[in-house]
């Protein structure tokens with residue numbers, strides 16, 4: 001079977017099913033089945049029948065809106081290929097900008113301590129450890145399935161040995177680091193209960209990774225309190241939020257941190273949408 005014919009049929013099928021990027025997804029799945037890079041597809045004369053069957057079966061699943069990353073088993077994030085699947089949140093490109101900000105805040109600190117709250121696959125923790133070799137990184141995740149994916153990713157990467165994974169709630173986590181942390185970073189669940197999300201998200205991302213209560217900010221509240229406790233004076237917090245929460249999260253920090261977090265700023269992602277709030281721990285006593 002000619003690759004072009006296979007890909008055109010698959011892309012048509014995926015477009016009909018409402019998949020947002022049908023051509024890209026079809027090419028990614030075919031490259032995955034053949035074990036080659038996407039760019040090599042154009043050099044291919046023919047796809048063996050067995051591979052074509054496997055490919056069509058994957059396209060069927062994608063048409064049922066199973067996430068692309070669950071079908072390939074991999075999510076690219078910064079310089080990493082992370083293992084993902086049922087039970088863990090698929091890391092999003094928006095979050096890569098938050099990692100960039102964390103790295104910018106580590107410059108000039110000899111052995112920085114970074115805590116990733118709500119770690120999921122360990123995407124943020126591992127990316128920071130990978131790109132900041134002097135950092136000591138802690139990752140906290142409550143859900144057992146997600147923590148198992150995090151463990152797998154940390155064990156698969158050399159920088160994973162510099163990440164301490166804590167399986168538990170962020171509330172009260174890591175008391176031994178109180179007042180000693182340089183950067184607290186978090187991508188918590190922040191979608192308001194009942195909000196509409198794409199089928200891939202609703203049916204395949206774990207509920208604990210998505211829903212944040214009536215206003216979406218239940219876990220963000222715990223992140224703020226935990227950051228106040230963990231950060232050293234001058235240490236910084238970066239917390240991701242939905243694009244509609246660019247005013248709500250700074251306001252929440254202002255209302256709940258009682259002056260212990262200042263220099264509030266809200267920052268955009270690569271699409272220019274409000275994406276994360278940053279703050280600095282003040283000297284005021286806790």
Ligand SMILES: C[S@@+](CC[C@H](N)C(=O)[O-])C[C@H]1O[C@@H](n2cnc3c(N)ncnc32)[C@H](O)[C@@H]1O
Pocket residue numbers: 089090091092095117118119120121122123124140141142143146168169170171186187188189208209210219222
């Ligand atoms: C949106 S996902 C983010 C995962 C990862 N940091 C990323 O950016 O891809 C949020 C994660 O927070 C975890 N979580 C939710 N509430 C938590 C809590 N109270 N304590 C610890 N982890 C929590 C969920 O299980 C989920 O893995």
